[in-house]
Amino acid sequence: xxxxxxxxxxxxxxxxxxxxxxxxxxxxxxxxxxxxxxxxxxxxxxxxxxxxxxxxxxxxxxxxxxxxxxxxxxxxxxxxxxxxxxxxxxxxxxxxxxxxxxxxxxxxxxxxxxxxxxxxxxxxxxxxxxxxxxxxxxxxxxxxxxxxxxxxxxxxxxxxxxxxxxxxxxxxxxxxxxxxxxxxxxxxxxxxxxxxxxxxxxxxxxxxxxxxxxxxxxxxxxxxxxxxxxxxxxxxx
Amino acid sequence: xxxxxxxxxxxxxxxxxxxxxxxxxxxxxxxxxxxxxxxxxxxxxxxxxxxxxxxxxxxxxxxxxxxxxxxxxxxxxxxxxxxxxxxxxxxxxxxxxxxxxxxxxxxxxxxxxxxxxxxxxxxxxxxxxxxxxxxxxxxxxxxxxxxxxxxxxxxxxxxxxxxxxxxxxxxxxxxxxxxxxxxxxxxxxxxxxxxxxxxxxxxxxxxxxxxxxxxxxxxxxxxxxxxxxxxxxxxxx
Numbered sequence: 257x258x259x260x261x262x263x264x265x266x267x268x269x270x271x272x273x274x275x276x277x278x279x280x281x282x283x284x285x286x287x288x289x290x291x292x293x294x295x296x297x298x299x300x301x302x303x304x305x306x307x308x309x310x311x312x313x314x315x316x317x318x319x320x321x322x323x324x325x326x327x328x329x330x331x332x333x334x335x336x337x338x339x340x341x342x343x344x345x346x347x348x349x350x351x352x353x354x355x356x357x358x359x360x361x362x363x364x365x366x367x368x369x370x371x372x373x374x375x376x377x378x379x380x381x382x383x384x385x386x387x388x389x390x391x392x393x394x395x396x397x398x399x400x401x402x403x404x405x406x407x408x409x410x411x412x413x414x415x416x417x418x419x420x421x422x423x424x425x426x427x428x429x430x431x432x433x434x435x436x437x438x439x440x441x442x443x444x445x446x447x448x449x450x451x452x453x454x455x456x457x458x459x460x461x462x463x464x465x466x467x468x469x470x471x472x473x474x475x476x477x478x479x480x481x482x483x484x485x486x487x488x489x490x491x492x493x
Numbered sequence: 494x495x496x497x498x499x500x501x502x503x504x505x506x507x508x509x510x511x512x513x514x515x516x517x518x519x520x521x522x523x524x525x526x527x528x529x530x531x532x533x534x535x536x537x538x539x540x541x542x543x544x545x546x547x548x549x550x551x552x553x554x555x556x557x558x559x560x561x562x563x564x565x566x567x568x569x570x571x572x573x574x575x576x577x578x579x580x581x582x583x584x585x586x587x588x589x590x591x592x593x594x595x596x597x598x599x600x601x602x603x604x605x606x607x608x609x610x611x612x613x614x615x616x617x618x619x620x621x622x623x624x625x626x627x628x629x630x631x632x633x634x635x636x637x638x639x640x641x642x643x644x645x646x647x648x649x650x651x652x653x654x655x656x657x658x659x660x661x662x663x664x665x666x667x668x669x670x671x672x673x674x675x676x677x678x679x680x681x682x683x684x685x686x687x688x689x690x691x692x693x694x695x696x697x698x699x700x701x702x703x704x705x706x707x708x709x710x711x712x713x714x715x716x717x718x719x720x721x722x723x724x725x726x727x728x729x730x
Binding site (some may be wrong): 273399444488 | 507508509510511512536539540541552587588630634636637638642656658667668669674675676677678679680681720723
């Protein structure tokens, strides 16, 4: 599978791992990878429905401690222009349906494709990572709003499942496991799905995709048994 | 809230509870409640992507043991006509997006509203229950296909969350809890949401809604604290 050589993406399963603060586990790596002194934050996924201002405080504090300014995209009168002038972009987690719907409503999907296609670094966590795949058809989120499409940014030639969870062998619950859901997805969709566990992330640059963090990831391909992917370069398809 | 006096609905959180067979915990009640010798089964939710034929075998066996015939809706050349002539209808669980999309594609939403509005008994489990609410905006399922709308059958004046799960106080996972997701829903939607735990069901008749099973249910209303609802008549709003 071909990846645009210009893409410079850091795609994290989660913003926060158990027992540490917001972005704490990944902040040094993010600072190094993004390599800028100013980031535009896209707060549209609004976890728990918080305001854009409140949400933007979290990354602002995390990056401020590293000498990097964060501006919320909602602070600009013209978000399209703001993205076109961004040094780097970070999209936070929350609800993927809400995030994608808002990006469509503001006509920012094509803008993001243009900007990221030119090599501006992009970081995503959770919902902000989900939208870098082909569609949001493998999100874990509740469909609290109806987006005009499930088609996403298509930076990656597959779908993501952030916060990937292994089946709990002791569960008595009859709801579907994550693996069952992804297998259902593959009855109706052909693209691979990468399950990224909390603490894992992808680094995409120079046309390569690398799995980072100390965990394996789980790769689901239509018509094949799911496999565990080790850290390092990812070759899919 | 007003409920159509003609409605005769059995709305179950799940088809199966831990440690027992398909419908086993509810079959005697279902037989009594539906009061018919033949049921049309809607298999469109296709759990794990099984075929319509394979899926229909599960309710066929469960009801056959009670002397009731089950026909799959997919066995009819004209599903609309089949529903219009049904003695009772049962919609099974699986993927709610797939179920709703298929019902829209076959133009069966208005047909179901017409038939159930005339007093034909309807039973649903999981996804088949989800669609009896106002929208599918509080489903737990993965959006594996894109339906033309999230608007559902609107038999109930609220939304359902089947397989409702209480937050696990010992979890280290950073994905949202069910309660967090439903609270997010209420930032953007005003209708109440009833969380039905596995083993609970609603019986709707004579304009009343009754909570059955041995569990409480959790009622979420916009701008209010969630409350536990005891078994018995449900008064919402």
